Amino acid sequence: MTYIQSRNSRGGNSFRYTTLSVFLIVVAVIGIRFLLPNFFSGFMTAIARPFWRTEFSISSGQLMSAEALLDSKEDLMRRLDEANMRGATAFALAIENTELKSMLGRASSTPIILAAVLSKPPLAPYDSLVLDIGSENGIVAGSMVYGMGNVPLGKITDVLAHSSKVLLFSSPGQRFDVLVGKTHIQAIALGKGGGQYVVELPRDSKVMEGDTVAIPSLKSNLYGIVSSIVSDPSQPFEKVLFAVPLNIFELRWVYVEKP
């Protein structure tokens, strides 16, 4: 015979025991996280790291055939030659820039270290990266992280022995100062996730699509490029949307500033 389970049956007790067990597990987890904040993260990262490294190696082409690798090498050599030609001018300008700053006593001597991006969850709620360097490489929490072309991307938030986590500046809710457009209007940018930001400016600020956004520092690093302007004639402000000039979801290497 088939019947709907009674509320007074053993199932009711079982449900209570289950709920109690879950409550105890959550309390235990919070307790462990409070006493040993690195325990779960370090343990799980150590397990996941080989998988991330393997995936990174495959995406880097380490499992390609010898013929394909040779073709790729030739193509890369040719492109390297072209880039070297173009880079020579930029290099000369960079040296001149450093010399001028040095003459004025403002030369930067901050060392940087290259890091591989092991994980970049495209739809993860945290908008964070996992890097393959950690405290053993001299990284500390708060170190700045840059993309190719010295584009500031975020800051190191958590450091383990062999890996670290980066909270991107574009993480939802993050706020910071920027200089927008040709006239360098100072404003506060708000992260929207996925390398996207929004800034509110007066409607007559004359910012246009394609204008650059920089951070207020001597380095004048390019921070983003204005992608869209949302203007409402009834409002005194307009919303300027900008994005970093590289694809966050295709990042493979970043630079981390060492303290």
Added chain:
Amino acid sequence: MMKSIFRILIDIAIFICLVHAWWYFALLLAIIGLWNFGLYIEIILAGLIYDALYGSMKVTDIMGSIGLVVGVIFFVILTFIKKLVRIRE
């Protein structure tokens, strides 16, 4: 026996999804597991693993515990719904 093997396969699939940060597939698989198996505590462990891999390590940062919170909510709600609608032979 078959049910145990199916459960282990789903657990492995959830772990692979978590390592690749495919949380939407992991959540879907966990809901399937939660509906089909009794006391599917793996959904809470999955949330814990997700937080450990990608979330903040600060205990005061609730944004670093989204996985755990979502896992517990789904576990409690689906266990309750299962209790209400399941028909026993």
